[in-house]
Amino acid sequence: MSEKITLPPVSYTGWGSLSHLLEEIKRFNAQKILVVTDPFLLDLGLTNKVVAPLEEAGYLTEIYTEVVPEPPLAIGEKLVTYTRVNGFDMVIGVGGGSALDLAKLAGVLASHEGNVADYLNLTGTKQVTKKGLPTILIPTTSGTGSEVTNISVLSLETTKDVVTHDYLLADVAIVDPALTISLPPKVTAATGVDALTHAVEAYISKNASPVSDALALQAIRLISNSIRTAVSNGEDKQGRTDMSYGSYLAGLAFFNAGVAGVHALAYPIGGQFHIAHGDSNAVLLPYVMGYIRQSCEKRMKDIYEAMGFSSTNLSQEEASYKCVAELKRLVEDVNIPSTLKGFNITEDALDSLTSDAIEQKRILARSPMPLLKEDIYAIYKAAYNGI
Ligand code: NAD
Structure with missing residues (x-):
């Protein structure tokens, strides 16, 4: 019997690992970066720990905060449309699984046509076929593991469904426990x-x-x-x-x-x-x-x-x-x-x-x-x- 083992390409782990962010971004020649985060983390100052060094280094960053816990499909649809029309060349997700799942969804579906609903596992009719924008995922909860999975979970009316494909895997995961200190x-x-x-x-x-x-x-x-x-x-x-x-x-x-x-x-x-x-x-x-x-x-x-x-x-x-x-x-x-x-x-x-x-x-x-x-x-x- 054999198994397929898939591991994301690059991860940084351990206290202070966020310090590797800039060197990783340089690898992708990105200029205009979409940062997907939730509004609470922005108010808390956590998002700024990611964005401030980028802006100091001259990157154009846009912070997208229409993220809610357990995000409904409609939130995913809106973000994907926004990503498609605004011409970003990288996506960074900062937050719990809710923000990270949306970030990876936006990254990959930016290069596809149709609605997010078309790509859902249980009811969708389309397949993810190509790699999207380079994506870096930075968790602020110690929970979902979303930073290393190829899954994006969306809430439907009475249950949940996923978009899943290896192209949803982050190019880089940065798992810095210092970002979780503020978790209640x-x-x-x-x-x-x-x-x-x-x-x-x-x-x-x-x-x-x-x-x-x-x-x-x-x-x-x-x-x-x-x-x-x-x-x-x-x-x-x-x-x-x-x-x-x-x-x-x-x-x-x-x-x-x-x-x-x-x-x-x-x-x-x-x-x-x-x-x-x-x-x-x-x-x-x-x-x-x-x-x-x-x-x-x-x-x-x-x-x-x-x-x-x-x-x-x-x-x-x-x-x-x-x-x-x-x-x-x-x-x-x-x-x-x-x-x-x-x-x-x-x-x-x-x-x-x-x-x-x-x-x-x-x-x-x-x-x-x-x-x-x-x-x-x-x-x-x-x-x-x-x-
Ligand atoms: P979450 O992202 O919904 O965040 C929960 C709350 O914690 C939010 O209010 C957020 O603002 C707050 N928070 C996050 N980090 C914080 C910090 N450092 N300090 C203070 N507050 C902070 O929660 P979650 O459990 O990480 O993610 C849940 C979502 O992830 C669900 O939609 C779930 O279905 C999905 N999920 C995805 C995968 C996957 O592989 N993609 C796996 C499991 C779950």
């Missing part, structure tokens, strides 16, 4: 559990390989060990650094091995209730893993160990139960509600959530245990009741 505890928690979910789902994915396993297990070690500190003391440099490396590794892991049941069930929660992606994943993680536990006991034992627990004297079955309990404890420790009720989701929504989740066939196909409609409903029901 709630966002640190949600984005951090999102990254943990990427690593866990990549590790139990049917498409896992020795390469994605190595990335996923190290991500689980780093995130499990640092997330509580990063949430309780955001200024802790080591905690932020470990979270930054953890989310980066988790991004590489899931980009190559894929995510599975948690994400398939989380997308409709995000779509129907506008709950942050990290929170939707976090609330489901223990219940999906509890439901599919028997199909991947050995791997759950490995995850339990990577979370820092000894499984000596435990059977695989015992360790897998403990793994589910520790995942739930972690979610609770970082103050994320651990039931759907905790997000004010009512029981009558479980049917429509199930109908939307079953449509995520490509993602569900990677689950080590097949998840049919009745399984999905049962997981939502368990997450609703908290058992």
